[in-house]
Amino acid sequence: MKEVPNKCDCKECDVREMFYEHVEEQHIEFVCVTKIEKVFKKGDVIIEAGKPIENFIYLKSGLVKLYKHDENGKGQIIMIAKPFDFVNLLSVFSDTNYNYSVTALEDSVTCNLDLDHIKNMIRTNGEFALSIMKKISKVSDTIILESLTVRKKNIHGRVAYILLFFADNIYEDKYFELPLNRREIAEFIGKTTENVIRTLSEFRKDGIIKIFGKFIEIIDKEKLQQISDFG
Amino acid sequence: MKEVPNKCDCKECDVREMFYEHVEEQHIEFVCVTKIEKVFKKGDVIIEAGKPIENFIYLKSGLVKLYKHDENGKGQIIMIAKPFDFVNLLSVFSDTNYNYSVTALEDSVTCNLDLDHIKNMIRTNGEFALSIMKKISKVSDTIILESLTVRKKNIHGRVAYILLFFADNIYEDKYFELPLNRREIAEFIGKTTENVIRTLSEFRKDGIIKIFGKFIEIIDKEKLQQISDFG
DNA sequence: GTCATTGTATGATAAATATCATAATTTTAA
């Protein structure tokens, strides 16, 4: 990870649209000056569980995973965050230390804002408070409701779901490179690595997808959708 | 359900402590006057999925379940809310309609505040905004992290977990009446009704619990905790 | 009270998934 010289280009930053609408110029200026951009290589740890929460972090580019490790070292992926998602959504206003970790799945850039300053902005600017609440509420909701959706599915349904998630939500392409290895997919959907691999092989044998190592091409998207919906 | 004459006793209400600390007297007065208390009998529907979100609701007394019904009519319980929990936490600031339902598990009283007014309070009072955010953030966190905890467990672990949840979190007693029937327990932990029943029977045969219909007595709590932790 | 319905209970069996074993392939590190 390395810090990038502050270019103070907040006005062009996409995140601005999301919640800076209601913030006065002088505050944006301050955020702009105090913000820190950090560049991470694929595989770098962005947040380590247990560390104190001191920043408000959003993802400017790249892709990251939020996950927990249990005592036995087995991981569980909570969500995948893409650009302009908040990376430290959970706990940021309700806890002092992280209870999950974040790692870069692709080369990523985060924008780190001082949490105390954000809190002050919330205190002094109600519209800002409301819009940030809306955003946070939305992401938590999504995590909760999608975990219920996935919970109902068998392994075929879950693997199909995850493939469509990457194709539709992340890459918007039928052909993409999986940012997770098979073990991580298993940690995401709550099944074993072997069965994830087996299921992918079956999809391949059935002509639903093509597999080139980490690259996936979805051949029969309709079928995959059916498996996801009814599996 | 019936509405209760407004007694304007907000000053004594426990919820006040939680987040009214920062609200000026005149606002509390207004909330007090405009709030509506509703009384529900066990089994009454408090919130129906699909209906518009118009109130900010918290539970004054009783016990409720938040749940979703899928297309096939199968239910999934998201969480159990106890007094002074927000009942419509999810989505309240990020959506216009409920995407889950709420039903009373015991006779319950809710306090309903006008959502627009709450939003105005957030706009005009930053401290209030921050404390309500903290509360909301906390509950979402808990749901997400506990669902990960449960996901790891086998059926023995999950049933043990749920029994301890009621004993420790809800009733604070080794002897309690289950507020859920066996099917609902299954919907909570994501397993089938038969296997929940079977597991309870096994716990009974092993002398870990006693079962008197809906009443449960935990005999060997240490053992139950072990099963929950390692199962 | 009686009957229908729902809930609890248990067994037998089927299906899904995990575990264990092994090997080929790919990636990483020396």
Add this chain to the structure above:
DNA sequence: TTAAAATTATGATATTTATCATACAATGAC
């Protein structure tokens, strides 16, 4: 470049869980 480690892959088997069947108890409607 080569050896070691990790990842992908597949088969065999064990375990877990779901499904189906049946019975009895409890509850509610009439």
